[in-house]
Each structure stands twice: as structure tokens, then as C-alpha cells.
Amino acid sequence: MSDHSSHHHDTEPGVIAEPQTKAIWRTFVILSVLTAFEFLIAFTLHHGFLKTSIFVLMTIVKAFYIVGEFMHLKHEVKSLIWAIILPCIFVVWLLLALLMEGGFIFIAR
Amino acid sequence: MSATATTEAPVFDKKTWMGGVEPMKVSYGKLMMWFFLISDTFTFSALLVTYGLIRFSFQAYDPAIHGEFHFSNLYWPIPERVYEAVPFLHGIQLPLVFVGIMTFILIFSSVTMVLAVEAGHRMDKAAVEKYMLWTILGGLTFLGSQAWEWTHFIHGTDEGSVIREIVNGQWVERTIFGANLTENQYGPPAFADLFFFITGFHGTHVLSGVVLNILIFYRTSFGLYQRRGHYEMVEKVGLYWHFVDLVWVFVFTFFYLV
Structure with missing residues (x-):
């Protein structure tokens, strides 16, 4: 947000600039369409690998738009972006490891 | 050599917030909010990974083995x-419709939050107030919806489910309605436990987000x-509010859809 926070210094006191909301509404439309698409998939495809993969992909895309646009991370410096994304990649590893573990518990029961 | 040493020293000092230059080109408060959100990400990840x-x-439902789906x-x-009830439409099966409405409410309140942040950049006090109010309203509507969903989940369906269990060495059949932490008409008790913990922990975050939003609205209006x-x-609380929305996107997928 660093580039935005300097904006109000340019404007005269008492004068309010025009809203710049195009990108916000674009992101909203993308998120809504993706959620609607998830609903469509939920009732048209049978449970299985393909359905789960589509859901996971849609979720990651939605997360990208929320974190990138709404939380403005896309416009931050690279070091901050990586400081946020790198720790999350380790979560994926934890998820995969424990899902496999859960499968083994099922076999052992 | 001494000349370079004296010119370098102030440059080093400036790499701290106190000197006016911001590491990662972001304010102290915002960076700390990001680090808090990362730690919160781990907590929610732990809950969803546990799920x-x-x-x-557990045994997965398979039509070939279990036949027609029923609660077992x-x-x-x-x-x-499990989640196919909608308020005022009793007895009609509308799978995931209410959860979908809740998702849209939260996404929309995220949009009004980002509009409040945008208005803040323009020093537009009236617009910040307006959008903060919409965001608070969205948060409260979501919490109300969640309260309804919990109530329905706890009280159960009209028919209930017949479960078989061993009591004093004998198989006994019993009809149970709804779910709590030890019994669950919809499936294994662990399913209800995880529902309460995951959506409950998220709902707690929404509640604290609404409290923070009200505080921001109050201070803006004064x-x-x-x-x-x-x-x-507004930006810092906005980061938190978007995070709450982000978590719901994951809960929606991994709890309700998959």
C-alpha cells in the first residue's frame, strides 16, 4: 500500500479525489464467478479426484485474488511477498503428509 | 576511509522504522499484522489438516458398498x-444453498472493506464511515447466519437417525437428533466435533473482526x-478482515464442498 499512502499528500486539503474502484469491482466479479462455478461443479460432477482437483485449484485462484488485490500483497515488495508465501508452502507439505498418515490409520483400524 | 565510514553510518540507521525508513517498504503496524496473520494461518491450517x-x-461413503446415502x-x-437446510424453507432440501449465501455475504463485506480502505486513501471521511457500516452489517449478518446453522445442526432433522451401539455388551438401537460433542446423527462424532471447532474458531474471528470494525467506525466518525x-x-483492520474472508474460502472448500 506504500504507493497509495502517499496519494493524499498530492491532493489539496479539503478536496476529495475521485474514487478508483475499478480493480476492486473486477476482483469481486472474479471471486463471485469462481464461487458460482464451484457450485456448478458441486452438483454436476461425481465425487473423485477430478472434482477435488478443480475445487483446490479454484480455491487457490480465489486466495490469489483476495491476498493479491484485497490485501494488496501483489503490490508490495518482493521480500514481503516471499515472507508470506514461503511459510504457507510448508503447510502444503504438512497437509499431504498427514493425509497419507490418515490413510494408513484407516488401513490399520 | 574515515569519510566513507561517516557517510555510511546514517544510512544504516535509516534502515529502521525509528529513522523514518520502512523495512520491506511497509509500516511497522502493517508488517506486524502480516506476521500475526501468518501465525493465524498456521492455526487454521492445523485445524483443516486435522480434518x-x-x-x-474413516471409511468413506461408497454407493457400491453402502447403497443409498443415509446418515450413518x-x-x-x-x-x-448434511447442510441442506435454509431458514424459512423448512423441509425443503437445498444442499449448500445457505452456505453459499453466507459465502457471498462474506465476500461482499470484504469488498466494502476494501472500498473503505480506498476511501481512506482519499481522506474521504464520509465514504469510510459508509463502507465501514456496510462491512459491520455484513459481518453481523454472517454471524447471525452461522448461529442459525449451528442451531439447526445441533437440533437435527425431524426424523433423526437410528444408531446402533453396544450398551452393557448388547447391541441397542436408538434414535438421536442433531449433534453435540459426543453424539452425531449425521455421521461419526468426530465430524460434528470438527464442524464445531473449525466453524466456531472462524466465527470467533468474525466476531473479533466485527468488534474491531465497530471501533474503527467509531474513531473514524469522531x-x-x-x-x-x-x-x-482502516488498512490494518482491513487486512485482518480480508484474512477472515480468506479463511472462509478455505473452510467452504475443504469442509463443505470436498
């Missing part, structure tokens, strides 16, 4: 068959940020 682990350790504690339920010269507090 995955426990789900994989022998296999993990299909979420869309002109505190206008006098301060910037609306950075």
Missing part, C-alpha cells in the same frame, strides 16, 4: 447432504484519523 487426517482415517456413523457423511492525517488503521 483431512481424521476424514482419511459407519462412514464419513457427504457434507452437501474524526481521529482525519486529524492524524492518514487512515492506516
Whole structure:
């Protein structure tokens, strides 16, 4: 947000600039369409690998738009972006490891 | 050599917030909010990964083995068959419709939050107030919806489910309605436990988000940020609010859809 926070210094006191909301509404439309698409998939495809993969992909895309646009991370410096994304990649590893573990518990029961 | 040493020393000092230069080109408060959100990400990840682990350790529903789907504690339920009730439409099966409405409410309140942040950049006090109010309204509507969903989940369906259990060495059949932490008409008790913990922990975050939003609205309307010269507090609370929305996106997928 660093580039935005300097904006109000340019404007005269008492004068309010025009809203710049195009990108916000674009992101909203993308998120809504993706959620609607998830609903469509939920009732048209049978449970299985393909359905789960589509859901996971849609979720990651939605997360990208929320974190990138709404939380403005896309416009931050690279070091901050990586400081946020790198720790999350380790979560994926934890998820995969424990899902496999859960499968083994099922076999052992 | 001494000349370079004296010119380098102030440059080093400036790499701290106190000297006026911001590491990662972001204010102290915002960076700390990001680090808090990362730690919160781990907490929610732990809950959702636990859901995955426990789900994989149970029998999955398979039409070839179990026939027509009905609630049974022998296999993990299909979420869309559990969450198919909508307020004022009693007895009509509308799978995931109410959860979908809740998702849109939260996404929309995220949009109004980002509009409030945008208005803050322009020092537009009236617009910040307006959008903060919409955001608070969205948060409260979501909490109300969640309260209804919990009530329905706890009280159960009209018919209930017949479960078989061993009592004093004998198989006994019993009809149970709804779910609590030890019994669950929809499936294994662990399913209800995870529902309460995951959506409950998220709902707690929404509640604290609404409280923070009300505080920000209050301070905006009294002109505190206008006098301060910037609306950075709106941005910081906005980060938290978007995070709550982000978590719901994951809960929606991994709890309700998959």
C-alpha cells in the first residue's frame, strides 16, 4: 500500500479525489464467478479426484485474488511477498503428509 | 576511509522504522499484522489438516458398498447432504444453498472493506464511515447466519437417525437428533466435533473482526484519523478482515464442498 499512502499528500486539503474502484469491482466479479462455478461443479460432477482437483485449484485462484488485490500483497515488495508465501508452502507439505498418515490409520483400524 | 565510514553510518540507521525508513517498504503496524496473520494461518491450517487426517482415517461413503446415502456413523457423511437446510424453507432440501449465501455475504463485506480502505486513501471521511457500516452489517449478518446453522445442526432433522451401539455388551438401537460433542446423527462424532471447532474458531474471528470494525467506525466518525492525517488503521483492520474472508474460502472448500 506504500504507493497509495502517499496519494493524499498530492491532493489539496479539503478536496476529495475521485474514487478508483475499478480493480476492486473486477476482483469481486472474479471471486463471485469462481464461487458460482464451484457450485456448478458441486452438483454436476461425481465425487473423485477430478472434482477435488478443480475445487483446490479454484480455491487457490480465489486466495490469489483476495491476498493479491484485497490485501494488496501483489503490490508490495518482493521480500514481503516471499515472507508470506514461503511459510504457507510448508503447510502444503504438512497437509499431504498427514493425509497419507490418515490413510494408513484407516488401513490399520 | 574515515569519510566513507561517516557517510555510511546514517544510512544504516535509516534502515529502521525509528529513522523514518520502512523495512520491506511497509509500516511497522502493517508488517506486524502480516506476521500475526501468518501465525493465524498456521492455526487454521492445523485445524483443516486435522480434518483431512481424521476424514482419511474413516471409511468413506461408497454407493457400491453402502447403497443409498443415509446418515450413518459407519462412514464419513457427504457434507452437501448434511447442510441442506435454509431458514424459512423448512423441509425443503437445498444442499449448500445457505452456505453459499453466507459465502457471498462474506465476500461482499470484504469488498466494502476494501472500498473503505480506498476511501481512506482519499481522506474521504464520509465514504469510510459508509463502507465501514456496510462491512459491520455484513459481518453481523454472517454471524447471525452461522448461529442459525449451528442451531439447526445441533437440533437435527425431524426424523433423526437410528444408531446402533453396544450398551452393557448388547447391541441397542436408538434414535438421536442433531449433534453435540459426543453424539452425531449425521455421521461419526468426530465430524460434528470438527464442524464445531473449525466453524466456531472462524466465527470467533468474525466476531473479533466485527468488534474491531465497530471501533474503527467509531474513531473514524469522531474524526481521529482525519486529524492524524492518514487512515492506516482502516488498512490494518482491513487486512485482518480480508484474512477472515480468506479463511472462509478455505473452510467452504475443504469442509463443505470436498
